[in-house]
Amino acid sequence: MTTYKEIFGKYVKNYSSDPTADAEGQIWYNTTSGTFKSVLSLAAWSSGSPLITAGHGIGVGSGGTQTAGLAVGGTNRLVNTEEYNGSGWATGGNLGTGRYAAGVSGTQTATAAFGGRNPTPAITGVTELYNGTSWTSSPGSLGTARYALAGAGTQTAGLAFGGFTTVVSNATESYNGSTWTAGGNLNTSRQQLAGAGTQTAGLAFGGSPTTASTELYNGSTWTAGSNLNTARNSLAGSGTQTAGLAFGGTTGTITTASEKYDGTSWTATTAMTSARQNLGGTGSQTASIAFGGRNPTATSLSLTEEYNFASTIITGAAWASGGNMATARRRLAGCGTQTEALGAGGYTTAISNATEEYNGTTWGPGGNLATARSFLAGAGTQTAGLAFGGQTTVNSSATEEYNGTSWGPGGSLGTARYLLAGAGTQTAGLAIGGITTVAVNNTEEYDGSAWTSGGT
Numbered sequence: 001m002t003t004y005k006e007i008f009g010k011y012v013k014n015y016s017s018d019p020t021a022d023a024e025g026q027i028w029y030n031t032t033s034g035t036f037k038s039v040l041s042l043a044a045w046s047s048g049s050p051l052i053t054a055g056h057g058i059g060v061g062s063g064g065t066q067t068a069g070l071a072v073g074g075t076n077r078l079v080n081t082e083e084y085n086g087s088g089w090a091t092g093g094n095l096g097t098g099r100y101a102a103g104v105s106g107t108q109t110a111t112a113a114f115g116g117r118n119p120t121p122a123i124t125g126v127t128e129l130y131n132g133t134s135w136t137s138s139p140g141s142l143g144t145a146r147y148a149l150a151g152a153g154t155q156t157a158g159l160a161f162g163g164f165t166t167v168v169s170n171a172t173e174s175y176n177g178s179t180w181t182a183g184g185n186l187n188t189s190r191q192q193l194a195g196a197g198t199q200t201a202g203l204a205f206g207g208s209p210t211t212a213s214t215e216l217y218n219g220s221t222w223t224a225g226s227n228l229n230t231a232r233n234s235l236a237g238s239g240t241q242t243a244g245l246a247f248g249g250t251t252g253t254i255t256t257a258s259e260k261y262d263g264t265s266w267t268a269t270t271a272m273t274s275a276r277q278n279l280g281g282t283g284s285q286t287a288s289i290a291f292g293g294r295n296p297t298a299t300s301l302s303l304t305e306e307y308n309f310a311s312t313i314i315t316g317a318a319w320a321s322g323g324n325m326a327t328a329r330r331r332l333a334g335c336g337t338q339t340e341a342l343g344a345g346g347y348t349t350a351i352s353n354a355t356e357e358y359n360g361t362t363w364g365p366g367g368n369l370a371t372a373r374s375f376l377a378g379a380g381t382q383t384a385g386l387a388f389g390g391q392t393t394v395n396s397s398a399t400e401e402y403n404g405t406s407w408g409p410g411g412s413l414g415t416a417r418y419l420l421a422g423a424g425t426q427t428a429g430l431a432i433g434g435i436t437t438v439a440v441n442n443t444e445e446y447d448g449s450a451w452t453s454g455g456t
Contacts, residue, residue, distance in 0.1 A: 012027055012028060012029055012036070013028050013029070014028070014029050014031050015028050015029070015030060015031065016030070016031050016032050017030070017032065018030060018037060018313055025038065025039065026038060026039040027039075033315070035315050035316055035318070036315075036316040037313055037314065037315050037316065038313075038314050038316070039311050039312070039313060039314070040311065040312050040314050041309065041310065041311040041312070042309070042310050042311075043269045043270040043307070043308070043309040043310075044270055044307070044308060045258070045270060045271070045272045045273050045290075045305045045306065045307050046273075046305065046306050046308070047273070047303075047304070047305060047306075048084075048087075048289060048291075048304035048305060048306045049084075049087060049088040049089060049304055050089070050302035050303055050304055051071060051082055051089055051291055051292055051302040051303075051304060052080075052082055052089050052090075052091060052302070053076065053077050053080050053082070053302070054076060054292065054300040054301055054302035055071075055073075055074035055075055055076040055077035055080070055100075055292050055300050055302075056074060056075050056076075056100075056276075056277075056278035056279065056292055056293050056294040056300050056301070057073075057074045057075045057100035057101040057278050058071050058072060058073060058074035058077070058100075058278075058279070058280035058291065058292045058293075059071070059072035059073055059074070059102045059103065059104035059113055059116075059151070059280060060101070060102070060103060060104065060149070060150050060151060060193075060194060060195065060236065060280070061103050061104040061105050061150055061151025061152055061195050062104065062105055062106065062107075062151065062152055062153065062154075062195075062196065062238070062282055063104045063105075063106065063107075063108070063111055063280070063282045064084070064106075064107050064108040064111075064282050064283075065107075065108075065282065065283050065284070065287070066086060066282075066283040066284070066287040066288055066289050066306060066307075067084075067085060067086030067287075068083075068084070068085065068086075068107065068108040068109075069083070069084035069108065069282050069283070069289050069291070070082070070083055070084070070092070070104070070107075070108045070111055070130070070282070071084070071089070071280050071291055071292065072095070072102060072104050072111070072113050072130075072280075073095055073098065073099045073100055073102050073113065073116060074100050074280070074292060075100045075278075075300065076300050077100070078095070078098030078099060078100065078118065078119070079094040079095045079096075079097075079098040080094065080095075081093055081094060081095060081130065081135070083108055083132075084108075084289060084291070084304070089304070092130070092132075092133070093130070093133055093134035093135055094135070095113065095128060095135050096126075096128055096135055096136075096137055097116075097118065097124060097126045097128065098118050098119075099113075099115075099116030099117060099118050099124060099126075099147070100116060100117055100118075100147070101115075101116050101117055101147040101148045101149075101192075101278075102114060102115050102116030102147065102149075102151075103115050103116075103149045103150055103151030103160045103163075103195075104151045105151040105152055105153045105154055105155060105158035105159065105160075105175070106130075106153075106154050106155035106158070107154070107155070108132060109130075109131060109132030110129075110130070110131065110132070110154070110155040110156075111129070111130040111155055112127060112128070112129055112130075112138070112151075112155045112158050112175060112177075113127070113128050113130070113135075114126070114127040114128075114141075114142055114149075114151065114158070114160055114175070114180075115142055115145065115146050115147055115149050115160065115163060116147045117147035117148075123145050123146060123147050123164075123165065124141075124145055124147075125141035125142035125143070125144065125145030125146070126141050126142075127140060127141055127142065127175070127180070129155060129177075130155075138177075138178060139178050139179070140175075140178050140179035140180050141180070142160060142173060142180050143171075143173055143180050143181075143182055144163075144165060144169060144171045144173070145165065146163035146164055146165045146169055146171070147163060147164055147191075148162075148163050148164045148191035148192045148208075149161065149162050149163030149164075149169070149191070149193075150162055150163075150193045150194055150195030150204060150237075151195055152195045152196055152197045152198060152199070152202045152203070153175075153197070153198045153199040153202070154198070154199070155177060156175075156176060156177035157174075157175070157176065157177075157198065157199040157200075158174070158175035158199060159172070159173075159174055159175070159183075159195070159197075159198070159199045159202050159217065160172070160173045160175070160180070161173075161186055161193075161195065161202070161204055161217075162186055162189070162190050162191055162193045162195075162204065162207060163191050164191040167189075168189045168190060168191050168208070168209070169189055169191065170185040170186040170187070170188070170189035170190075171185060171186075172184055172185060172186060172217070172222070174199055174219075175199075183217075183219075183220065184217070184220050184221040184222055185222070186204060186215055186222050187213075187215055187222055187223075187224060188207075188211060188213045188215065190204075190206075190207030190208060190209070190211060190213070190233075191207060191208050191233075192206075192207055192208040192233040192234045192235075192278075193205065193206050193207030193208075193233070193235075194206050194207075194235045194236055194237030194246060194249075194281075195237060196237045196238055196239045196240060196241070196244045196245075197217070197239075197240050197241040197244070198240070198241070199219065200217075200218060200219035201216075201217070201218065201219075201240065201241040201242075202216070202217030202241060203215075203216060203217070203225075203237070203239075203240070203241045203244050203261070204217070204222070205225075205228055205235075205237060205244070205246055205261075206228055206231070206232050206233055206235045206237075206246065206249060207233050208233035208234070209233075210231050210232060210233050210250075210251065210252070211231055211233070212227035212228040212229070212230070212231035212232075213227060213228075214226060214227060214228060214261070214266070216241055217241075225261075225264075226261075226264060226265040226266060227266070228246060228259055228266050229257075229259055229266055229267075229268055230249075230251060230255060230257045230259065231251060232249035232250055232251045232255060232257070233249055233250060233277075234248075234249045234250050234277035234278045234279075235247065235248050235249025235250075235277070235279075236248055236249070236279045236280060236281030236290055236293075237281060238281050238282050238283045238284060238285070238288040239261070239283070239284050239285040239288070240284075240285070241263060242261075242262060242263030243260075243261070243262065243263070243284070243285040243286075244260070244261035244285060245258065245259070245260055245261070245269075245281075245283075245284075245285045245288055245307065246258065246259045246261070246266070247259075247272055247279075247281060247288075247290055247307070248272060248275070248276050248277060248279050248281075248290060248293060249277050250277040253296075254275040254276060254277050254294075254295065254296045255275055255277075256271040256272040256273070256274065256275045257271055257272075258270060258271055258272060258307070260285055260309075261285075269309070270307075272290060272305055273305060274295070274301070274303050274305065275295065275296060276290075276293035276294060276295055276301055276303070277293060277294055278292075278293050278294050279291065279292050279293030279294075279301075280292050280293070283307070285309065286308065286309040286310070287306075287307070287308055287309075288306070288307040289304060289305065289306050289307070290304070290305045290307070291303070291304045291305075322358070322360075322361070323358070323361050323362040323363055324363070325343060325356055325363045326356060326363055326364075326365065327348060327352070327354055327356070328348065329346035329347055329348045329352055329354075330346055330347055330374075331345075331346045331347045331374035331375045331376075332344060332345050332346025332347075332352075332374070332376070333345055333346075333376045333377055333378030333387050333390070333422070334378050335378040335379050335380050335381065335382075335385050335386070335422070336358070336380070336381050336382040336385070337381070337382075338360060339358075339359060339360030340357075340358070340359065340360070340381065340382040340383075341357070341358035341382060342355065342356075342357055342358070342366065342378065342380075342381075342382045342385045342402065343355065343356045343358070343363075344356075344366075344369055344376070344378060344385070344387050344402075344407075345369055345372065345373050345374060345376050345387065345390060346374050347374040351372045351373055351374050351391075351392060352372055352374070353368045353369040353370070353371065353372035353373075354368060354369075355367055355368055355369060355402070355407070357382055358382075366402075366405070367402070367405055367406035367407055368407070369387060369400055369407050370398075370400060370407055370409065371392065371396065371398045371400070372392065373390035373391055373392050373396050373398070374390060374391055374418075375389075375390050375391045375418035375419050376388065376389050376390025376391075376396070376418070376420075377389050377390070377420045377421055377422030377431060377434075378422050379422040379423055379424045379425065379426070379429040379430065379446075380402070380424070380425050380426040380429065381425070381426070382402075382404065383402075383403065383404035384401075384402070384403070384404075384425065384426040384427075385401070385402035385426065386399065386400075386401055386402070386410070386422070386424075386425075386426045386429050386446065387399070387400045387402070387407070388400070388410075388413055388420075388422065388429070388431055388446075389413055389416070389417050389418060389420045389422075389431060389434060390418050391418040394416075395416040395417055395418055395435075395436060396416055396418070397412040397413040397414075397415070397416035397417075398412060398413075399411055399412055399413060399446070399451070401426055402426075410446070410449070411446070411449050411450035411451055412451070413431055413444055413451050414444055414451050414452075414453065415434075415436065415440065415442060415444070416436065417431075417434035417435055417436050417440060418434060418435055419433075419434050419435045420432060420433055420434030420435075421433055421434070424446070426446075426448060427446075427447060427448035428445075428446070428447065428448075429445070429446035430443060430444070430445060430446070430454070431443065431444040431446070431451065441456045442454075442456055443455055443456065
């Protein structure tokens, strides 16, 4: 027999309490409850309200949450700021310096926007601060003016990395709310990358020249992490260094691909509904928004999508002993529910007409069948049961209806048979298959009084 270890390359682990449920199919044994448990997850992108002004090259980096997001600048937008409340976008205060492809850090009510490019064309290092209403200039500009960079962190502890000056850059700078300080360089110079995390636990991934490279920042140096599954640039990201999300971008072809990062490796998750690049994004690994961008025809978009991920711990089901029947038997019919069941007919040392009723704990006697038989079928409930077909000394077509106390006659089956299956209710029953002298495939339907032929 194939083992779990042989299939998945690992053993099922034992825990005295449930671990964090973070992966679809994760399985473990809870030694306290004595049960196996697993994880069922659901991830989906769904449509949100569109931006007021379509655009691409919207600020890249953190800028809020799924229910308090911020869209900063962008091509066709430049000075525009819009605020998202989880259901729609509203106009915010204008930037003092219009720009696209800027970096962003912070929240909806405390944001820093830095770098970018304006239409002259001029690359800027200007930094502006947003208080939820208006933008003001920061006294400190980036040490290296650039655009197509990424941002992470907060308004007073921000991080800027990568981008383009006159060449692709690997520069990293840290912000304290007023001035920028040079930090450790990226190992891979790149522009049009995505960022997530904080000033001391940053995450950089993707970028141009098209790469799958991921790097992790500890506040002073960058180290290599596992590659994205889909190498791309002009993507967006959200989350933290140990719980990141990458979405959209282009591989040469604009993509809908989304991936999750756990601090060690990337795994594919549900794809976006709309392929796009140069988009904006913010939020967490379990609740993010993607907005704006360009589609394959180079049209600027106002589309907003929301990503949601939820996981549920499932406990393996188990059988437990119930009360014994008064009369041991086989080849009987059953129907009803776990707490209101009915068992009728069957075989002990002879064919039986006995009926027993179950209340979820014990069995008690019910009214006897008019026709003793075995190999019969059942349907319905304890108070509206149905018994049909089976075998006496010959095949039976008899149908009987139970009212919770006694059995009464019903319409006969069109085909007398045994070892058949039953389903449905007393007034909408099914008789399926069985044996006459050979196995049969016919189905009959019961309407509460008569049987008619159904599909084979």
